Amino acid sequence: MRLKCIVSYDGTNFSGYQVQPGKRTVQQEIEAALSRLHKNQFVRIHASGRTDAGVHAVGQVFHFDTDLTIPEEKWPYALNRFLPDDIVIQQSQYVDANFHARFDTTSKEYRYIISQQEIIDVFRRNYCYHYPYPLDLDAIKKASEHLCGTHDFSSFCVARTDVEDKVRTIYTIDLKKQGQELIFSFKGNGFLYNMVRILVGTLLDVGRGKIKTDEIPNIIAGRNRNLSGKTVPGHGLFLYKVSYDN
Amino acid sequence: MRLKCIVSYDGTNFSGYQVQPGKRTVQQEIEAALSRLHKNQFVRIHASGRTDAGVHAVGQVFHFDTDLTIPEEKWPYALNRFLPDDIVIQQSQYVDANFHARFDTTSKEYRYIISQQEIIDVFRRNYCYHYPYPLDLDAIKKASEHLCGTHDFSSFCVARTDVEDKVRTIYTIDLKKQGQELIFSFKGNGFLYNMVRILVGTLLDVGRGKIKTDEIPNIIAGRNRNLSGKTVPGHGLFLYKVSYDN
Numbered sequence: 319m320r321l322k323c324i325v326s327y328d329g330t331n332f333s334g335y336q337v338q339p340g341k342r343t344v345q346q347e348i349e350a351a352l353s354r355l356h357k358n359q360f361v362r363i364h365a366s367g368r369t370d371a372g373v374h375a376v377g378q379v380f381h382f383d384t385d386l387t388i389p390e391e392k393w394p395y396a397l398n399r400f401l402p403d404d405i406v407i408q409q410s411q412y413v414d415a416n417f418h419a420r421f422d423t424t425s426k427e428y429r430y431i432i433s434q435q436e437i438i439d440v441f442r443r444n445y446c447y448h449y450p451y452p453l454d455l456d457a458i459k460k461a462s463e464h465l466c467g468t469h470d471f472s473s474f475c476v477a478r479t480d481v482e483d484k485v486r487t488i489y490t491i492d493l494k495k496q497g498q499e500l501i502f503s504f505k506g507n508g509f510l511y512n513m514v515r516i517l518v519g520t521l522l523d524v525g526r527g528k529i530k531t532d533e534i535p536n537i538i539a540g541r542n543r544n545l546s547g548k549t550v551p552g553h554g555l556f557l558y559k560v561s562y563d564n
Numbered sequence: 565m566r567l568k569c570i571v572s573y574d575g576t577n578f579s580g581y582q583v584q585p586g587k588r589t590v591q592q593e594i595e596a597a598l599s600r601l602h603k604n605q606f607v608r609i610h611a612s613g614r615t616d617a618g619v620h621a622v623g624q625v626f627h628f629d630t631d632l633t634i635p636e637e638k639w640p641y642a643l644n645r646f647l648p649d650d651i652v653i654q655q656s657q658y659v660d661a662n663f664h665a666r667f668d669t670t671s672k673e674y675r676y677i678i679s680q681q682e683i684i685d686v687f688r689r690n691y692c693y694h695y696p697y698p699l700d701l702d703a704i705k706k707a708s709e710h711l712c713g714t715h716d717f718s719s720f721c722v723a724r725t726d727v728e729d730k731v732r733t734i735y736t737i738d739l740k741k742q743g744q745e746l747i748f749s750f751k752g753n754g755f756l757y758n759m760v761r762i763l764v765g766t767l768l769d770v771g772r773g774k775i776k777t778d779e780i781p782n783i784i785a786g787r788n789r790n791l792s793g794k795t796v797p798g799h800g801l802f803l804y805k806v807s808y809d810n
Contacts, residue, residue: 326686374687394683406686437640440572440652441620441691 321393322381322413328404329374330444330553336368344369344378344405351400352382366419366426366560370512372552374445376429377408379560381419419560425489427505427559428514430550432522435498446499447554453500453525455493461524462491464534465517472541474517475510484510484541491517503558512549519547567639568627568659574650575620576690576799582614590615590624590651597646598628612665612672612806616758618798620691622675623654625806627665665806671735673751673805674760676796678768681744692745693800699746699771701739707770708737710780711763718787720763721756730756730787737763749804758795766793 325348333341337349345363352361365380388396393410401407431446433439438448468487475484488506495501502521504514520537523529529537529547537545571594579587583595591609598607611626634642639656647653677692679685684694714733721730734752741747748767750760766783769775775783775793783791 328686328689398683403689404686406684408683437644437654438652440574440650443574443649443652445687 319385320381320383320413320415320417321390322379322411322417322419323393323397323407324409325375325378325380326406326408327375327378328444329369329372331404332371334369334371334373335365335375335378344375347402347405348380348397351397352384354400355396356384356386364419366423367557369555369557370552372444373555373557374553375557377559378557379419379423379562381413381417417562422562423508423560424563425505425507425561426509426557427503427561428509429556429558430502430504430514430518431554431556432500432502432518433498434500439498442499444553447551449522451526453522454527455495455500455525457527457531458521458525459493460531461521461529461534462493464531464538466491469538470541471510471513471538473537473543473546474513474520475543476512477543479511481510486510486513514555515549515552516543516546518554519550521547522550523547565631566627566629566659566661566663567636568625568657568663568665569639569643569653570655571621571624571626572652572654573621573624574690575615575618577650578617580615580617580619581611581621581624590621593648593651594626594643597643598630600646601642602630602632610665612669613803615801615803616798618690619801619803620799621803623805624803625665625669625808627659627663663808668808669754669806670809671751671753671807672755672803673749673807674755675802675804676748676750676760676764677800677802678746678748678764679744680746685744688745690799693797695768697772699768700773701741701746701771703773703777704767704771705739706777707767707775707780708739710777711784712737715784716787717756717759717784719783719789719792720759720766721789722758723789725757727756732756732759760801761795761798762789762792764800765796768796769793 327344332344335344337343337345348363361382363380363382390410390412394407397407432449433446434450436450466488470485472484486508490505492503573590578590581590583589583591594609607628609626609628636656636658640653643653678695679692680696682696712734716731718730732754736751738749
């Protein structure tokens with residue numbers, strides 16, 4: 319049987335999602351927990367995509383195959399018992415044997431949180447990027463409109479990458495103020511490596527007047543990483559939701 | 565010159581506030597940072613009181629004496645540069661040479677946060693006590709009223725303790741629901757060792773019907789630790805505010 323799981327994790331103490339020898343990663347911890355549940359038989363999991371070091375997930379999705387006959391609603395409890403406390407399975411569901419957590423995604427939502435508090439809130443330090451500078455939110459919103467739609471996002475991607483097709487569609491970019499925090503939400507059909515963090519870095523430059531709103535179409539058209547803003551830190555980023563057709 | 569500082573810290577990775585040989589403590593980290601600022605001359609700090617392992621502070625207060633002529637509003641920035649990221653100085657103020665952070669307190673506020681979410685929120689795991697059981701909040705509020713006022717709180721204190729006078733005054737106990745979290749606020753003229761955590765443990769027993777509201781006066785009168793509820797974990801507790809006359 320194939321099981322689909324929604325998992326949240328605190329990325330602070332992980333070297334990212336994907337297994338790397340000698341590093342603590344989310345995938346390695348989940349596979350270790352699953353293997354314990356399966357009498358030490360190795361179980362490979364397949365996630366919707368990787369996340370980098372320090373990056374968090376509210377709703378990452380992965381699937382795996384199992385012979386165990388645990389009711390789907392009991393799976394989170396069964397697995398959480400074997401997982402470290404910075405990984406929590408939220409929900410599990412038996413799915414069709416053809417389901418694939420990576421290839422079947424229809425859209426993803428990432429959120430990025432910025433704190434504008436003068437002195438950082440110690441309890442939020444790992445969950446937002448401390449950026450206590452005045453920002454022109456209207457300019458950021460206008461620039462966001464230019465970024466939405468289907469574009470070649472080469473200017474918003476790590477220069478060295480194996481991915482050839484850099485065309486992606488951003489459905490919406492939302493900006494919400496909550497107390498002293500700004501929450502960016504990006505919904506799209508997929509995101510390139512570091513794309514959300516470069517988009518946020520560029521929008522912050524717009525907010526501070528370093529890049530003009532009107533320049534955004536040229537930055538996109540230039541297809542050159544040097545035209546966009548810096549890559550903001552991973553600890554402000556959350557893989558918020560992964561969607562599928564069913 | 566004597567400087568009063570308001571400091572917040574994330575207690576997760578500390579063996580409490582007070583210096584203990586071979587352990588990482590808040591006091592030791594602040595004194596180390598201050599000593600570096602003072603050209604390696606040791607600087608002793610005096611706080612409003614200790615906090616235990618895992619317990620957090622939003623507004624702990626300490627004082628120390630210094631010869632450095634840094635303007636008071638610059639002190640947080642000067643000190644935060646030398647502090648680890650789980651300790652943040654929020655505010656500093658030059659005070660009278662007679663001021664004492666411990667002896668001059670007029671009241672303290674502690675908060676205790678409980679999460680009633682079915683499956684724990686991974687980002688809140690170190691900042692609340694996961695307690696997903698139905699609670700009778702009206703019963704808790706009535707029991708809280710019995711606890712307010714001036715009482716001998718021996719029933720709500722670690723049995724083995726050096727403190728002889730166990731009479732304290734609780735001014736108010738408030739209970740607020742925020743999403744799936746319950747926030748208890750305790751204001752009083754002082755609190756005994758583990759007192760807030762035992763008060764919360766007892767109120768949770770009331771909320772689950774294990775202790776009746778009417779029994780609270782007898783539990784207080786009994787002056788016996790065995791009559792009250794269990795000590796809830798430190799990681800849900802916050803030293804929220806320390807008040808002084810001036």
